[in-house]
Amino acid sequence: xxxxxxxTSKAKEVALENMLLVTSSPHIRSNxxxxxxxxxxxxxxxxxxxxxxYFFGLNALKLILISVASSMVFExxxxxxxxxxxxxxxFSAIITGILIAFNLPADAPWWLPVAGSAFAIIVxxxxxxxxxxxxxxxxxxxxAFLLSSWPSHMASFTGTRxxxxxxxxxxxIMKYGxxxxxxxxxxxxxxxxxxxxxxxxxxxxWNMFIGSIPGAIGETSTLLLLIGAAYLLIRKVIDWKIxxxxxGTTFIMLVLLGVEAEFLSYHMLGGxxxxxxxxxxxxxxxxxxxxxxxxxxxxxxxxxxxxxRVKGGYPEGVSYSILLMNVATPLIEKFTRPRVFGEVKN
Amino acid sequence: MKLENLTFxxxxxxxxxxxxxxxxxxxxxxxxxxxxxxxxxxTGAPCEAMVKVGDSVKVGQKIGESEAFVSAPVHxxxxxxxxxxxDMPIPTGLxxxxxxxxxxxxxxxxxxxxxxxxxxxxxxxEIIEIIREAGITGMxxxxxxxxxxxxxxxxxxxxxxxxxxxxxxxxxxADHRVMAEEAEKVIFGLKAIMKALGVxxxxxxxxxxxxDAIKALKEASQGEENISIATLxxxxxxxxxxxxxxxxxxxxxxxxxxxMDVGAVVSNASTTRAIAEAILEGKPLIERVTTVTGNGIxxxxxxxxxxxxxxxxxxxxxxxxxxxxxxxxxxxxPMMGISQFSIDVPIIKGSGxxxxxxxxxxxxxxxxxxxxxxxxxxVCPVKLQPLYISSYTLKKNFDKAEEYNALDCVxxxxxxxxCPAKRPLVExxxxxxxxxLAKRKAK
Ligand code: SF4
Ligand code: SF4
Numbered sequence: 154x155x156x157x158x159x160x161t162s163k164a165k166e167v168a169l170e171n172m173l174l175v176t177s178s179p180h181i182r183s184n185x186x187x188x189x190x191x192x193x194x195x196x197x198x199x200x201x202x203x204x205x206x207y208f209f210g211l212n213a214l215k216l217i218l219i220s221v222a223s224s225m226v227f228e229x230x231x232x233x234x235x236x237x238x239x240x241x242x243x244f245s246a247i248i249t250g251i252l253i254a255f256n257l258p259a260d261a262p263w264w265l266p267v268a269g270s271a272f273a274i275i276v277x278x279x280x281x282x283x284x285x286x287x288x289x290x291x292x293x294x295x296x297a298f299l300l301s302s303w304p305s306h307m308a309s310f311t312g313t314r315x316x317x318x319x320x321x322x323x324x325x326i327m328k329y330g331x332x333x334x335x336x337x338x339x340x341x342x343x344x345x346x347x348x349x350x351x352x353x354x355x356x357x358x359w360n361m362f363i364g365s366i367p368g369a370i371g372e373t374s375t376l377l378l379l380i381g382a383a384y385l386l387i388r389k390v391i392d393w394k395i396x397x398x399x400x401g402t403t404f405i406m407l408v409l410l411g412v413e414a415e416f417l418s419y420h421m422l423g424g425x426x427x428x429x430x431x432x433x434x435x436x437x438x439x440x441x442x443x444x445x446x447x448x449x450x451x452x453x454x455x456x457x458x459x460x461x462r463v464k465g466g467y468p469e470g471v472s473y474s475i476l477l478m479n480v481a482t483p484l485i486e487k488f489t490r491p492r493v494f495g496e497v498k499n
Numbered sequence: 500m501k502l503e504n505l506t507f508x509x510x511x512x513x514x515x516x517x518x519x520x521x522x523x524x525x526x527x528x529x530x531x532x533x534x535x536x537x538x539x540x541x542t543g544a545p546c547e548a549m550v551k552v553g554d555s556v557k558v559g560q561k562i563g564e565s566e567a568f569v570s571a572p573v574h575x576x577x578x579x580x581x582x583x584x585x586d587m588p589i590p591t592g593l594x595x596x597x598x599x600x601x602x603x604x605x606x607x608x609x610x611x612x613x614x615x616x617x618x619x620x621x622x623x624x625e626i627i628e629i630i631r632e633a634g635i636t637g638m639x640x641x642x643x644x645x646x647x648x649x650x651x652x653x654x655x656x657x658x659x660x661x662x663x664x665x666x667x668x669x670x671x672x673a674d675h676r677v678m679a680e681e682a683e684k685v686i687f688g689l690k691a692i693m694k695a696l697g698v699x700x701x702x703x704x705x706x707x708x709x710x711d712a713i714k715a716l717k718e719a720s721q722g723e724e725n726i727s728i729a730t731l732x733x734x735x736x737x738x739x740x741x742x743x744x745x746x747x748x749x750x751x752x753x754x755x756x757x758x759m760d761v762g763a764v765v766s767n768a769s770t771t772r773a774i775a776e777a778i779l780e781g782k783p784l785i786e787r788v789t790t791v792t793g794n795g796i797x798x799x800x801x802x803x804x805x806x807x808x809x810x811x812x813x814x815x816x817x818x819x820x821x822x823x824x825x826x827x828x829x830x831x832x833p834m835m836g837i838s839q840f841s842i843d844v845p846i847i848k849g850s851g852x853x854x855x856x857x858x859x860x861x862x863x864x865x866x867x868x869x870x871x872x873x874x875x876x877x878v879c880p881v882k883l884q885p886l887y888i889s890s891y892t893l894k895k896n897f898d899k900a901e902e903y904n905a906l907d908c909v910x911x912x913x914x915x916x917x918c919p920a921k922r923p924l925v926e927x928x929x930x931x932x933x934x935x936l937a938k939r940k941a942k
Contacts, residue, residue, distance in 0.1 A: 174827045174861045175840055177926045179912035181513070181669070181833040181860070185874070185919040187867050243867065285868040285920075392873070442873035442886065491882040493904045495741070495754040 187284075191244035193390045197381030198251050198432070204377040205370040209259035213370040216257055220266035221250030227274040237283060245284050249273050252292035255371020255428060256472070257299075261306055268302075269295035289479045290439045293429075293472045300472075322368045324424040324462065324469050361422040372425035382431035391435040394447040395454075399430045402455025410463045420462065424469030429454075433472075439479040446482075446489040453485075454478045502702065502729035505746040510734040511878040511913045513669050513834065515708060519792050519799040520672045525680055527803045529816055530604055534577050534807025535587060536562065539595040540847040541636040542643045543569035548598060554581045559612035559783050561634075562598050571644040572634040575609075576785035576805035577602035590810075590830035590844045592837055597845070600807070613781045618691055626695040626778070633777035634784045634848075639663060639674075639738065639767035640831065642849040645774070648764055649695045655759040660692050661747060664705040664712065664768040665731055665738035668832025671852040673788040674768040676801045678705065678712035681772055682719035684779075688771035689726060691778055696764060701726045703768070704747050708733045735834060736911040740765045742880055754907050769851070784848055791817045795824030795855030810842040810853055826861025829854040834912045867920040875914035875924055881907050885914035885924040892931040897938065900931040908932065 205213040228246040232239045253269040273291035281287045300307045356366045364374025372378075385391045400421070407420050420426070434440060434454055441447050454474045461470025478485075539545035546563030550556060556575040563573040575598075583599040615621065615629050631646035651657055662685065666674040678685055689701045703720075705713050707730050720726045729747050731737050741752045743765060750761040758765050766774075769787060776782045785806050792799040797818025804813060810828070814820070829836040830844070831852055875885040883904055891899040905928055914924040 173825060173838070173840060174863070175838045176827075176863065177838070177929065178829075178836055178910075179834045179916050179925070180827060180829055180836065180838065180854075180856060181916065182864060182921060183511075183513075183917050183919075185917060186921075187870055187919050190870070190872065190919055240867075283868065285870050437870050437872045440871075442871050442876055442884070444876075447873075490884070490903075491876065493754055493883060493907050494745075494881045495751050495756065495907075496904070 187243050187245075190390055191248060193385060193388050194248050194432070195244060195251070197384045197390075198248070198255075198371075200377040200380045201255070201371050201374055201428075202251065204364055204374045205255070205259075208364055208373065209370050213254075213259050215263070216259070216261060216266055216370065217251060217254040219263055220254035220257075220270055221247050223267045223270040224250035224253070224274055227271055228279070231275050231279045232283070235279065237279075240284065243284060246274060249278070249291045249295075251371070252432065253295050256292065256296040256369045256425070258307065258368075259370050265299060265303065265306055269299050272298045285438055287438055288482070289476055290433055290436050293433055293476050293479075296472050297476060322366070322423065322469075324419070355419060358418055358422070361419060366423070368423070369425060372428040375422045375427050378427045378431060382427075385431070385435075391431065392444075392447055394444065395434050395440060395451045396430040398448050398451025399434050399455045399458075400426070402452045403458050404455075406456050406459030407463065410459055412463060424462070425471045426458065426469075429458075429471035429475055434475050434478070439482060441482050441486045441489065443486055443489040443491055445491070446485045449485050449489060450478050450482065453481065502727055502747065504707065504732055505704070505729055506732035506734055506737065507742040507745045507880060509878055509880040509882065509913075510736060510742070511917050512733070513735045513916060515733065516669045516792075516833075517672050517675070517708065519670065520790050520801050521675060521709075523672075523676075523799070523801050525676050525788050525801045525803050528805070528808065528813060530606075531577065531602060531805060531808040531812050533582065533599060533601050533809075534575075534805055535597045535599050535809065535845040536573055536575065536807040537587075537589045537595045537597045537845065537847055538563040538573060539593075540573070540589065540591075540642060540806075540849065541571045542641060543567060543571070543647075545595065546570065546573055548584050548596065550581050550584075550598060552581050552584060555579065556581060556600060557607045557609040559781075559785060560609040561611075561632075561783070569644060569647050571636045571646075572632065572783075573598075573806075574634055574783040574785050575600055576807050578605050578607040579603040588841065588844055589847055590837060590839060590850060591847070597807075611781065612783070615778045615781050618687070618694060618778065621691075621694070621778070623695050623697060626691055629777050630695075630774055632783070633773070635770060635773050635777060636784070636848050637767055638769040638773065638784075638787060638848055639851065640835065640849055642847075645766065645770060648759075648766070649692065651696075651759045651764070656762055657696050657698055657759060657764055658700060658762045659748060659764075660689060660696060660698050660701045661743060661758075661763055661765045662689050662701070662703040662768055662771050663738055663740070663743055663765050664703055664709070664716075665743060666709070666768070666851075667706060667733075667735045667738040668834055668836070668851070669735075670792050670854050671790045671832045672792075672801055673790045673851045675709045675712055677772050677788050678703075678709065678768050679715050682712070682715035684772045684775040685716065685768055686719045686723065686726065687779065688766075688773070688775035690723075691774050692764070692766055692771065693725065698764075699725045702729050702747055703727075704729045704731050704737075704743050706731045706733045706737055735913060735916075736880060736909070739880060739909055739911060741909070754904070787846070787848065787850065789813070789846055789850050790852040791855075792852060793829075793855040793857075794860060795821055795826060795828075795857045797821055804846050806848060807845045809845055810839070813846070813853060814842060814855070820855065821857065823857045823859055825855050826858035827856040829856070834916065835910065864921045866922055869918075869920055869922055872919060874917045874919065878913040878917050880911060880913065881909060883908055883914075883928075885928060886922075888931060889922060889924045889927040892927040892934075897931055897934045900928075901935045905931040906935060
């Protein structure tokens with residue numbers, strides 16, 4: 154072989170070696186992606202978004218758009234300031250925006266979702282390191298923040314239709330509507346709804362199920378939320394364990410705490426329980442990853458929700474229950490480590 | 500007991516990409532001009548060369564051996580002349596001493612290659628000795644010397660021999676073709692193992708996506724009362740030894756333990772065929788079926804190849820690379836295989852496949868932060884928490900990684916495969932295992 158031919162064949166070999174990608178296994182990946190998961194959640198929220206506009210009018214749409222836009226803007230700005238990669242394309246800010254708006258009354262002022270988004274994205278999410286590192290659900294934390302800062306704005310619920318006179322949520326009616334004594338003991342946060350609630354009548358269960366009742370814009374329609382939840386379950390985006398144990402425990406606890414049978418369905422359908430159980434208590438980041446941990450999370454949130462509603466000062470307890478369980482999540486995970494296959498008991 | 504549609508907990512459904520080769524009959528590969536036979540291609544002690552440069556050797560002649568019990572001799576796969584004995588890279592990523600032999604193309608058999616007699620006439624010790632002499636090691640990947648597996652300490656009571664025909668690695672169809680085309684040999688090999696261990700129960704586990712193999716094995720085992728064929732759900736990593744035992748026998752091998760701790764011995768389907776050939780023909784382990792496949796290869800094939808044949812020869816025989824290729828060349832399957840720096844490495848006893856991915860397929864995806872979706876926990880067959888082991892490892896906190904049972908990881912890669920954030924989970928756990936073991940050794 155003459156030396157020139159050898160040179161070219163050597164050169165070819167070297168070129169091949171530089172071309173080959175050498176990494177450790179596995180060499181193929183599933184088509185699961187963070188974007189796809191987040192997109193699925195947005196799709197699942199779509200029926201409730203459309204419903205909110207139908208029930209509460211264009212103001213609901215305005216609030217949702219402002220909330221989503223401000224969440225995205227805050228995310229981009231803070232990531233720029235912190236010198237982090239800008240991750241709007243993971244869609245997580247959009248979900249936070251939608252969920253914040255879903256917790257607002259339909260006639261909330263435009264700046265309320267802006268303040269909520271700022272708190273959710275900047276304080277709760279990015280200060281702790283961004284997606285995956287926050288320990289509380291940003292949307293729920295924002296709701297709690299808004300509720301304590303501007304209680305009157307957060308609790309003034311309008312009816313869904315001009316012909317609906319009552320402006321208190323069904324849960325407020327159940328809690329305060331039985332007489333002046335109970336209303337007097339209500340906290341500031343609930344005062345507005347309490348006074349409105351006195352004497353108001355409960356809507357029909359059918360209206361509660363489809364969502365034609367006073368309440369926060371995204372949480373009233375059980376039907377539309379369940380359609381979205383079914384989609385998430387079918388797509389295996391969420392684990393059935395948390396919502397099933399959450400709802401089941403809430404029901405059992407309410408019975409044990411002596412809630413009358415006729416009010417039970419109102420409790421189950423109202424006050425954001427469905428929205429919370431399927432869309433907030435299933436947030437990956439702030440709930441346990443272990444199977445048993447997820448069951449405990451659901452049970453814990455259920456007990457707390459029932460206790461707050463029946464014994465506590467607020468008419469509804471979903472957000473605080475989930476937030477408390479968020480905080481307990483690292484501890485729950487620690488105690489629910491799955492037993493490794495073949496692990497020898499000592 | 501019905502042995503159908505069995506499986507284990509956890510695991511993941513991976514598209515199996517086997518359609519490229521699953522219906523292609525085994526073809527004999529072209530005679531290689533040279534072979535490079537590594538003296539250390541198994542778990543255990545390396546062999547010493549028994550030949551010198553310039554020696555002429557015959558097919559089946561032993562060229563390397565070790566005194567150690569946990570080791571397996573190596574044999575020449577061609578007749579010809581020893582050209583070199585030097586360190587070379589092999590597909591496992593290691594660099595080991597290899598005997599380079601130039602083939603004279605005559606394929607003259609060594610005189611020791613001859614039938615070993617009837618199975619009925621062989622004693623347990625004789626069978627094990629034939630297997631050891633033939634240099635048979637596990638051909639499914641781990642390359643553990645088979646005669647060691649067949650010599651359990653006397654306090655371990657073995658009651659069942661399992662043949663692993665799951666072949667759960669995507670793309671690979673070598674075991675599949677062996678079972679479909681040479682079912683009689685697999686059954687014969689199983690009977691030999693059962694006799695060697697004095698066991699009267701043998702089960703062959705095959706994933707349901709190989710109906711022709713299942714049919715062939717059922718036919719070949721007709722009238723064999725002690726042998727049954729179990730069909731397994733198609734799920735990764737069904738072929739992992741401990742998963743197989745769990746699926747078929749319902750037994751749980753303790754953490755850190757071996758199959759024999761629960762009375763089972765597992766042998767891969769191709770290995771079992773090699774055992775049959777060692778007895779029937781006296782042929783040592785000098786060739787095997789390897790699947791050369793992937794979208795980066797023009798004509799994927801199942802080839803019967805001689806140990807020591809360079810990857811390059813086989814890639815050429817399969818028509819070479821396609822347009823957008825090679826992106827990655829992998830020894831083995833896509834889930835646990837090892838990507839290669841060069842195509843000069845030789846086929847070894849454990850090479851079930853050469854997989855060539857196109858450049859598009861090999862493109863790495865960007866890594867995102869963990870969103871704590873829990874999917875890695877769901878799929879882990881060992882029930883580990885890959886997200887935590889990995890994050891502790893990345894923080895160099897190996898003690899914590901150990902506390903989270905990093906050492907129990909079987910490196911199946913299911914966690915990294917499923918992770919929506921494309922995190923390097925098994926990649927980092929592997930590192931943790933190495934660090935933890937190094938630390939233990941230092942103590
Ligand atoms: S699969 Fe990936 S994103 Fe999900 S928990 Fe595990 S490491 Fe995190
Ligand atoms: S942690 Fe190990 S055993 Fe578990 S899925 Fe990942 S690679 Fe497989």
